[in-house]
Amino acid sequence: MSNLDAATEAIASHLHPTASYNLADHALPTGKEEIWRFTPLEPLRPVLEGASADAELAWSGELPEQVSHAELSKEDVVAAGAQAPFDRVAAVALDHAAQSARIDIPAGLEVADPIVIDAVGRGGTVYGRTLVNVGAGASVTLVLRHRGLANYGELTNIVVGDGARLNFVSVQDWDDGAVHAGQHSILIGKDARVKSVTASLGGKLIRLMETAKYAGTGGELEQFGVYFADAGQHSEHRLFVDHNLPNTVSNVDYRGALQGEGANAVWIGDVLIRKVAQNISTYESNKNLLLTDGCRAESVPNLEIETGDIQGAGHSSTTGRFDDEQLFYLRSRGIPEAEARRLVVHGFFADIIRRIGVPEVEQRLLAVLEKELDAVGLPAANNEEN
Amino acid sequence: MSTLEIKDLHVEVETEAGPKQILKGVDLVIASGEVHAIMGPNGSGKSTMAYSVAGHPKYTITQGSVKLDGVELTQLSVDQRAKAGLFLAMQYPIEVPGVSVANFLRTAKTALSGEAPKVRTWVKEVNEAMSRLGLDETFSSRSLNEGFSGGEKKRNEIVQLELLKPKFAILDETDSGLDIDALRIVSEGVNRYMAEGGHGTLLITHYTRILNYIKPDFVHVFVDGRIVTEGGPELAENLEVEGYDRFVKMAAAA
Ligand SMILES: Nc1ncnc2c1ncn2[C@@H]1O[C@H](COP(=O)(O)OP(=O)(O)OP(=O)(O)O)[C@@H](O)[C@H]1O
Numbered sequence A: 001m002s003n004l005d006a007a008t009e010a011i012a013s014h015l016h017p018t019a020s021y022n023l024a025d026h027a028l029p030t031g032k033e034e035i036w037r038f039t040p041l042e043p044l045r046p047v048l049e050g051a052s053a054d055a056e057l058a059w060s061g062e063l064p065e066q067v068s069h070a071e072l073s074k075e076d077v078v079a080a081g082a083q084a085p086f087d088r089v090a091a092v093a094l095d096h097a098a099q100s101a102r103i104d105i106p107a108g109l110e111v112a113d114p115i116v117i118d119a120v121g122r123g124g125t126v127y128g129r130t131l132v133n134v135g136a137g138a139s140v141t142l143v144l145r146h147r148g149l150a151n152y153g154e155l156t157n158i159v160v161g162d163g164a165r166l167n168f169v170s171v172q173d174w175d176d177g178a179v180h181a182g183q184h185s186i187l188i189g190k191d192a193r194v195k196s197v198t199a200s201l202g203g204k205l206i207r208l209m210e211t212a213k214y215a216g217t218g219g220e221l222e223q224f225g226v227y228f229a230d231a232g233q234h235s236e237h238r239l240f241v242d243h244n245l246p247n248t249v250s251n252v253d254y255r256g257a258l259q260g261e262g263a264n265a266v267w268i269g270d271v272l273i274r275k276v277a278q279n280i281s282t283y284e285s286n287k288n289l290l291l292t293d294g295c296r297a298e299s300v301p302n303l304e305i306e307t308g309d310i311q312g313a314g315h316s317s318t319t320g321r322f323d324d325e326q327l328f329y330l331r332s333r334g335i336p337e338a339e340a341r342r343l344v345v346h347g348f349f350a351d352i353i354r355r356i357g358v359p360e361v362e363q364r365l366l367a368v369l370e371k372e373l374d375a376v377g378l379p380a381a382n383n384e385e386n
Numbered sequence B: 001m002s003t004l005e006i007k008d009l010h011v012e013v014e015t016e017a018g019p020k021q022i023l024k025g026v027d028l029v030i031a032s033g034e035v036h037a038i039m040g041p042n043g044s045g046k047s048t049m050a051y052s053v054a055g056h057p058k059y060t061i062t063q064g065s066v067k068l069d070g071v072e073l074t075q076l077s078v079d080q081r082a083k084a085g086l087f088l089a090m091q092y093p094i095e096v097p098g099v100s101v102a103n104f105l106r107t108a109k110t111a112l113s114g115e116a117p118k119v120r121t122w123v124k125e126v127n128e129a130m131s132r133l134g135l136d137e138t139f140s141s142r143s144l145n146e147g148f149s150g151g152e153k154k155r156n157e158i159v160q161l162e163l164l165k166p167k168f169a170i171l172d173e174t175d176s177g178l179d180i181d182a183l184r185i186v187s188e189g190v191n192r193y194m195a196e197g198g199h200g201t202l203l204i205t206h207y208t209r210i211l212n213y214i215k216p217d218f219v220h221v222f223v224d225g226r227i228v229t230e231g232g233p234e235l236a237e238n239l240e241v242e243g244y245d246r247f248v249k250m251a252a253a254a
């Protein structure tokens, strides 16, 4: 939001890119840039270069009658004070999107059941431009499920009004060949509470820039993520929490499991605590479980602190294989190896999955988790000697 | 009537400087109905024996055998050893995040007995076992050992002992870190387990206090990777007064 940006001083940072609505400010990457160096660019070519859109996602879902939806232009996005694109894919999507949606949840509306929206691809290059306005004091759960096949570039902005509560779940449950890149940005109003869950389960390449910043003091963000990367898949989540106002809270917890040759996961967790952002607290955590040989996880937490006057700031990052001690303990109680591994992996994700709060989505995640474990080809329970 | 027979057990661990021998020929026979206490200085290899018998991957058995009712355990996987009837209460029980105690216990019971326990009676059984050990019902929905106090972890080991009913239990310093009441509560758990019959216990400890609650039939002194002497309960009393000095010197001279 322009007046907000003016209020918070611009700071030169090497950690996160500068946002701009102008496509010309986002050069075509070579792969050497800090923000692109982990990403395989080849599958992204069409959405980076701005290949013309030749398809759409089929959107479906039922909105409560008080909730309205409409087309959304680039100008609307700018006018709404939404977050400008941080990278080229989002900038291309903003300019090129043939498919757009503006969803308005009126102030004070409380919706008990989750609003579930399905976006299904049937191949082709698709750009999406989405804006969700959650009115002041409203309380909703919004689930966005991506399925099917597409080369999808998008920019989704969510503007959360003062005192509102939003539970936002984005599921990337694509078919094998799909590419999904873009940006999800949340602007958190005064005293608003936002919980977001990002679940990236399938697709050839997923690269999401997920950003959050505050439009008022007292806002709280809980941001959870789960991702599975299989052989040949690339799953990338780049987070940027901008503590641009005092008394704000963020808590980030992403967990991933990787298996198979060439399975790749990237997690970047940038947190910026600006000079004005006194008395904030933030914690970010990323854990990766490597289920087989041949997979690779990058995990880079970054804390940039411009003021010492805060409640707390911390981060942790772990990447590892199964914990031998845990497996030994379970097996020493008679639990066969394959089952012990299952328990440990379920346990690893349990904390996140139970926070989703949408049973349908939780069950889907558990089912995919089962499939992942089957695919690992764990040794049969009783054929191993010590 | 069952027997656990450890014979000439030699065990190495991998260190940065190459393999290091820890156990240098342990011989020990336990029959069901018996409680054997093992005492010995820090670092003498007591936990190494417990872990290697249970099949921990860190330890390599280079010589000797461990038989439970004639079945060679060293040829079996960790879980197969448990199925054969072995249980190890660990000195430092492991935390397993996200796996509830209830789920863990049900999975273990199912694996050991080959069929799922009947829901109604099982839940009752679990709750009763936990309450006997002074753990309230909230523990069953908590992650296994995660955030448990040292004493709570030890109590949880004995809950498992009572529910899983192995033929032989190795208790590695289960009494360490327990308050006075917990020591009694845990001891009573072990005594109940023994009273069921057909069970044997190998109790590794540094303190004679627990031996006032759990009466050992035999006491073994463990020094430098082997048993250097054995006797009745009076041996423990002796050690309390004299310490290990005599045995350490003996072992060094040997
Ligand atoms: N990886 C290792 N490298 C070097 N030494 C090791 C390694 N692992 C174990 N040891 C050594 O093996 C010895 C036996 O350890 P163990 O834990 O069995 O002793 P313990 O008798 O149980 O002692 P405590 O009474 O303190 O529990 C110790 O001296 C220990 O330092």
Ligand SMILES: [Mg+2]
Binding pocket: B046, B047, B048, B091, B172, B173
């Ligand atoms: Mg020990």
